Amino acid sequence: MKLKKKAVAIFMCLIIIGTLIFSYTLVTKFAHHNCIGDECPICIQIDMALHTISNLKLMISIVPYLLALLCVFTLRCTNYVINNRTNKTLITLKVELLD
Numbered sequence: 001m002k003l004k005k006k007a008v009a010i011f012m013c014l015i016i017i018g019t020l021i022f023s024y025t026l027v028t029k030f031a032h033h034n035c036i037g038d039e040c041p042i043c044i045q046i047d048m049a050l051h052t053i054s055n056l057k058l059m060i061s062i063v064p065y066l067l068a069l070l071c072v073f074t075l076r077c078t079n080y081v082i083n084n085r086t087n088k089t090l091i092t093l094k095v096e097l098l099d
């Protein structure tokens with residue numbers, strides 16, 4: 001199961017890296033093309049590639065903060081569960097067993 005999750009994570013990272021590489025390549029290759037006007041298909045693709053790059057940059061900058069928030073929330077929840085999980089024994093209830 002761990003191997004499957006690791007493979008999926010690596011595959012998703014490769015897709016993100018490939019998307020960035022192809023977007024940068026498209027922008028640099030067609031930066032100085034012969035534009036035909038407002039409805040230029042190359043300009044539309046360059047705009048979409050720049051939009052994709054900016055979205056991925058935003059996602060990459062937000063993800064660490066979300067992970068930190070998740071870690072803090074998880075630590076709080078586990079500390080709450082551990083602290084409230086005391087077993088009720090005669091010793092913890094301080095019962096004296098006298099003959």
